[in-house]
Amino acid sequence: MTTPAAARTDKDGGRFYPIPDEAGELHLLPNISSVLDVLHSFGLTDWKITNSLVGIAHRADLQARIIAAHNLPDPKERKRELKLIASDAVDAGQCLDPSRGYLANDFGSAIHLLTELVDAGNISDVFSMPGVVRGQVAAYVDTIEAHGITTVLSEFTVYSFEHAYAGTLDRMWRFTRTEHNAAAFDEYDLGRGCFGADTKTGSIYPKVGMQLAAAVNAEGIYDAATGERSPLPDDVRRDVGFVLQLSGDKAKLVPVDLTAAWPAFVGALAVKAFDVTKPLGKALPHIRTEVEPPPAAPPVTAA
Numbered sequence: 001m002t003t004p005a006a007a008r009t010d011k012d013g014g015r016f017y018p019i020p021d022e023a024g025e026l027h028l029l030p031n032i033s034s035v036l037d038v039l040h041s042f043g044l045t046d047w048k049i050t051n052s053l054v055g056i057a058h059r060a061d062l063q064a065r066i067i068a069a070h071n072l073p074d075p076k077e078r079k080r081e082l083k084l085i086a087s088d089a090v091d092a093g094q095c096l097d098p099s100r101g102y103l104a105n106d107f108g109s110a111i112h113l114l115t116e117l118v119d120a121g122n123i124s125d126v127f128s129m130p131g132v133v134r135g136q137v138a139a140y141v142d143t144i145e146a147h148g149i150t151t152v153l154s155e156f157t158v159y160s161f162e163h164a165y166a167g168t169l170d171r172m173w174r175f176t177r178t179e180h181n182a183a184a185f186d187e188y189d190l191g192r193g194c195f196g197a198d199t200k201t202g203s204i205y206p207k208v209g210m211q212l213a214a215a216v217n218a219e220g221i222y223d224a225a226t227g228e229r230s231p232l233p234d235d236v237r238r239d240v241g242f243v244l245q246l247s248g249d250k251a252k253l254v255p256v257d258l259t260a261a262w263p264a265f266v267g268a269l270a271v272k273a274f275d276v277t278k279p280l281g282k283a284l285p286h287i288r289t290e291v292e293p294p295p296a297a298p299p300v301t302a303a
Contacts, residue, residue: 006157006224007031007168017166019159019222019229029159030272032167032214036207038271043205051093052086059092108201111246112155112170115140115199119151135249136201143244143251147184148176152194152233158218159229163269166222169215171197172233173242188255193235197242204243204254209261210268212241217262238262 007015015031056062062085069081094103114137117123126138143149153172160166175181175190184190196216198208216238221230239259245252 006166006222017157017159017222019157019161019166020227021161022229027159027161027164029161029164029166032165032211032265035165035214035265035268035272036210038268038275039207043203048090051091051097052089053093054096055089055092055094058096059089062089062092104202111136111201112199116154119154136246136251139246139249139251140199140244143253146178146180147253148178148181150174150176153221157222157224158215158220158232159222160214160217160219162219163266164273165214165269166218167211167215169196169212170199172236173197184255188240193237194233195237195241197244199244199246201246204245208243209241209256209258210265212243212256213238213258213261214265216241216258217265 006017006019008018009015014034016034017029017031018026019029020026056066065085066082069078069085072078072081091103094100111133114123114129114133118126118137118141123129123137126141127134129137144151150173151171152174153169155168155170156172157166157168172194174194175185177185177191181190196212198212200208216232216236218232220232222228223230239257241256241258243254243256245254
């Protein structure tokens with residue numbers, strides 16, 4: 001997956017954003033996805049386990065690496081190496097999946113980039129593109145046009161010093177009424193304000209609501225290239241966002257209710273903060289009580 005320009009990666013693969021405040025103090029803000037990692041995702045966990053098992057079963061190099069790592073004397077080094085192998089095994093399993101045969105994150109990142117290039121006017125003839133991506137990019141263009149969508153901002157970093165998080169939002173959109181979106185235009189009052197939006201090439205889970213809510217409730221926008229901070233649009237909508245799901249040559253534009261998502265995200269922040277605390281104190285001194293041993297049993301004599 002492509003790392004956003006403002007993001008950095010720590011030694012454990014976690015992503016964070018180094019963003020200075022007005023006084024110049026640098027804040028290392030965890031990214032939105034890592035905050036949501038405190039919430040267990042059963043579907044994603046099962047998917048990773050299944051793919052890792054398939055990858056290990058078919059790859060002798062992974063099997064050998066596991067055996068070698070298991071024999072490392074340093075527990076920390078052993079754990080770190082096994083985690084790397086597990087990640088490689090998940091990738092191997094994806095590539096062996098007959099229904100896919102590629103890395104989902106890498107494919108999704110490529111589609112994201114292509115849609116950005118379309119928005120920027122760098123790709124004009126979508127139908128001349130290779131077939132492996134043509135369907136999804138064409139579906140993106142058709143959906144944008146049919147629903148009267150204008151991209152206000154694209155792939156930008158948001159931050160919050162107050163709540164200590166940062167992240168990247170795919171798009172900020174405005175809508176105009178068309179014959180295709182008339183009902184939704186009235187239902188969601190799409191002519192009022194701009195909306196946070198995300199593009200997905202895989203499954204959509206409710207947790208995406210917390211991602212969008214975190215982005216539209218952020219304090220502002222940070223430009224890593226210039227070091228400048230700017231506010232979000234004054235009329236950004238915090239009650240509803242959108243996910244554009246691209247699959248094959250089809251697209252679904254899905255509204256996402258954000259009213260309950262923001263307090264849920266704040267709760268996840270509290271859980272993540274609790275994870276790094278040490279709530280268990282030092283045990284109180286143990287008072288040893290001498291206990292008299294029970295009397296010995298009388299010897300058993302033969303009858």
